Amino acid sequence: DTEVTQTPKHLVMGMTNKKSLKCEQHMGHRAMYWYKQKAKKPPELMFVYSYEKLSINESVPSRFSPECPNSSLLNLHLHALQPEDSALYLCASSQVDMGFRGNQPQHFGDGTRLSIL
Amino acid sequence: AQSVTQLDSHVSVSEGTPVLLRCNYSSSYSPSLFWYVQHPNKGLQLLLKYTSAATLVKGINGFEAEFKKSETSFHLTKPSAHMSDAAEYFCVVTAYNNNDMRFGAGTRLTVKP
Numbered sequence: 519d520t521e522v523t524q525t526p527k528h529l530v531m532g533m534t535n536k537k538s539l540k541c542e543q544h545m546g547h548r549a550m551y552w553y554k555q556k557a558k559k560p561p562e563l564m565f566v567y568s569y570e571k572l573s574i575n576e577s578v579p580s581r582f583s584p585e586c587p588n589s590s591l592l593n594l595h596l597h598a599l600q601p602e603d604s605a606l607y608l609c610a611s612s613q614v615d616m617g618f619r620g621n622q623p624q625h626f627g628d629g630t631r632l633s634i635l
Numbered sequence: 636a637q638s639v640t641q642l643d644s645h646v647s648v649s650e651g652t653p654v655l656l657r658c659n660y661s662s663s664y665s666p667s668l669f670w671y672v673q674h675p676n677k678g679l680q681l682l683l684k685y686t687s688a689a690t691l692v693k694g695i696n697g698f699e700a701e702f703k704k705s706e707t708s709f710h711l712t713k714p715s716a717h718m719s720d721a722a723e724y725f726c727v728v729t730a731y732n733n734n735d736m737r738f739g740a741g742t743r744l745t746v747k748p
Contacts, residue, residue, distance in 0.1 A: 558741075559741075574734055621667040621729070623669055624681075626680070628676075628678040629677075
């Protein structure tokens with residue numbers, strides 16, 4: 519069982535729909551991440567939150583809107599998605615890297631498999 | 636900047652034989668290195684990490700990896716493969732900034748009965 523919980527596990531939506539992906543962790547981590555993963559590819563970083571503030575946006579289209587309501591929760595709001603947005607969306611969390619060593623591993627959820635019709 | 640090259644896109648072994656998944660890295664700073672495993676329709680699970688302590692790192696499920704600075708390598712090994720080891724494996728490097736994780740392209744491990 520993973521310590522990062524993502525809901526829903528599967529989501530099918532039309533291009534005009536609005537939906538949200540949810541992620542929750544109770545490990546006390548203050549850094550949280552959204553990744554997009556296409557089939558047979560490594561994950562691609564989308565957003566990073568540190569202490570509930572958005573610190574990195576990897577030039578993600580505005581149809582993806584992240585939100586971090588508190589230190590345990592991370593949402594990804596979806597609107598007017600395109601078929602190419604179909605993918606596995608992974609949430610991860612980690613301790614904040616206070617020493618700037620890059621040595622805090624990220625813990626991943628099982629993802630939401632998103633299909634755009 | 637840092638990067639990772641996984642030298643094999645696909646490795647096939649027989650059950651009970653050794654596993655070797657190869658990873659070379661490039662980094663301007665002292666790197667931290669990780670191996671993750673991803674089973675079908677699952678997230679990534681941390682197998683082990685190297686963060687400048689012992690160069691031989693032991694992980695979960697019998698996996699281990701050795702950091703070799705002179706060869707800029709961090710190969711993943713296991714003495715005896717099990718059917719449940721069949722999965723995708725990612726080598727990851729970070730340096731200086733924990734947000735900047737660089738993934739290798741992945742190696743798909745197949746285990747034959």
